[in-house]
Amino acid sequence: xxxxxxxxxxxxxxxxxxxxxxxxxxxxxxxxxxxxxxxxxxxxxxxxxxxxxxxxxxxxxxxxxxxxxxxxxxxxxxxxxxxxxxxxxxxxxxxxxxxxxxxxxxxxxxxxxxx
Amino acid sequence: xxxxxxxxxxxxxxxxxxxxxxxxxxxxxxxxxxxxxxxxxxxxxxxxxxxxxxxxxxxxxxxxxxxxxxxxxxxxxxxxxxxxxxxxxxxxxxxxxxxxxxxxxxxxxxxx
Numbered sequence: 001x002x003x004x005x006x007x008x009x010x011x012x013x014x015x016x017x018x019x020x021x022x023x024x025x026x027x028x029x030x031x032x033x034x035x036x037x038x039x040x041x042x043x044x045x046x047x048x049x050x051x052x053x054x055x056x057x058x059x060x061x062x063x064x065x066x067x068x069x070x071x072x073x074x075x076x077x078x079x080x081x082x083x084x085x086x087x088x089x090x091x092x093x094x095x096x097x098x099x100x101x102x103x104x105x106x107x108x109x110x111x112x113x114x115x
Numbered sequence: 116x117x118x119x120x121x122x123x124x125x126x127x128x129x130x131x132x133x134x135x136x137x138x139x140x141x142x143x144x145x146x147x148x149x150x151x152x153x154x155x156x157x158x159x160x161x162x163x164x165x166x167x168x169x170x171x172x173x174x175x176x177x178x179x180x181x182x183x184x185x186x187x188x189x190x191x192x193x194x195x196x197x198x199x200x201x202x203x204x205x206x207x208x209x210x211x212x213x214x215x216x217x218x219x220x221x222x223x224x225x226x227x
Contacts (some may be wrong), residue, residue, distance in 0.1 A: 002158065033215075042119070043159075043204065043217035056214060090158055103149065104215075106158035 003027040004107035006091050012113045013081065021076040021110045023091030030096055032074040033104065034066060037088040049074060050096075081114045088112075117142045119207055119218035127224040128195055136190040136221045138205035143183050145207045150179050150190050152201040153220070159204065163190070195225045 004025045013019050025032065034046040048056035049068040063085075065077040074091055088111050092104040118141045128134055138148070147166045151159040163172045163179040165188070171180040178191040188205060202220040209216070 002160070004158070006158075042219045043206070045215050058214065092159075103161045103164050104159075105161070106151075108158045109156075111156075 002105045002107065004091060004093055004105050006089075006107035006110050008110060009108065010111045010113075012115065013078070014115055015081060015083070017081075018077070018079040020078065021089055021091075021112075023074040023076075023107055025072055025074075025091075025093040025105070025107075027093060027105060029093040029105075030071050031094045032068060032071070033092040033094075034074065034076050035090040035092065037090060037109070038084075039087075043090070047076075078112075081112075083114050086112055086114045117145075117207060117209060117214075117216040119205060119216050121203075121205060121218040121221050123221060124219065125222040125224075127226065129226050130195060130197060132195050132225075133191070133193050134195055134223075136192070136203050136223070138188040138190070138218055140186045140188075140207050140216070142209070143186050145183065145209060147208045148179075148181055148188050149206050149208070150177075150188075151204045151206065153204060154201050162203075192223075195223075197225050197227045199223060199225050 007022045032049045036044045046060045047066045052068045063080050067075040088109045090109045091107040094104045095102050120139045122137045149164045150162045153159050165172045165181045176193040181188045202222045204220045206215045206217045
């Protein structure tokens with residue numbers, strides 16, 4: 001276990017549904033990340049939060065809405081998704097504000113299927 | 116825009132062999148480079164982190180080198196074991212933020 005948990009582990013949703021992914025880290029870290037891993041594509045960084053403030057948004061469509069209420073919790077709210085959004089969504093955390101400069105710890109991921 | 120490639124895409128070796136995985140990146144203005152392993156259906160586990168000012172890092176049977184000027188890194192695995200079977204990913208962190216760019220990975224199978 002890396003100290004980063006994600007729920008649910010698997011999710012099936014229709015295109016009109018609204019759902020949320022949850023990530024929690026027990027490492028005392030200050031930075032948290034959402035990544036998307038699609039089949040046959042490299043892992044893509046979606047969002048970065050430092051001390052609860054969003055510091056990076058890699059041109060992610062607005063149907064993905066992140067929320068970071070505190071340094072330990074990160075959510076990804078999903079609405080009106082498309083089938084091509086089906087992927088493994090990974091959460092990660094790291095020590096400080098300089099995520100590129102230190103090790104990231106990943107959760108097990110949420111496998112999302114959009115029908 | 117940074118692009119990261121990894122060669123080979125897949126590799127199958129008998130147990131006990133030494134092997135090298137390759138990672139290349141197009142923009143040498145990186146802050147660090149990390150190697151991860153990913154087991155099927157699971158998240159990533161960090162293996163080694165090399166700062167841009169460093170040439171290599173070692174952990175147990177793993178050794179990672181970095182040649183920033185040529186845009187290359189290698190991960191050397193000594194005396195491979197079946198438990199090493201996984202997908203190995205390299206990722207580069209840039210100087211301008213926290214944007215991590217990952218390679219597509221090398222899928223390694225070590226046969227007993």
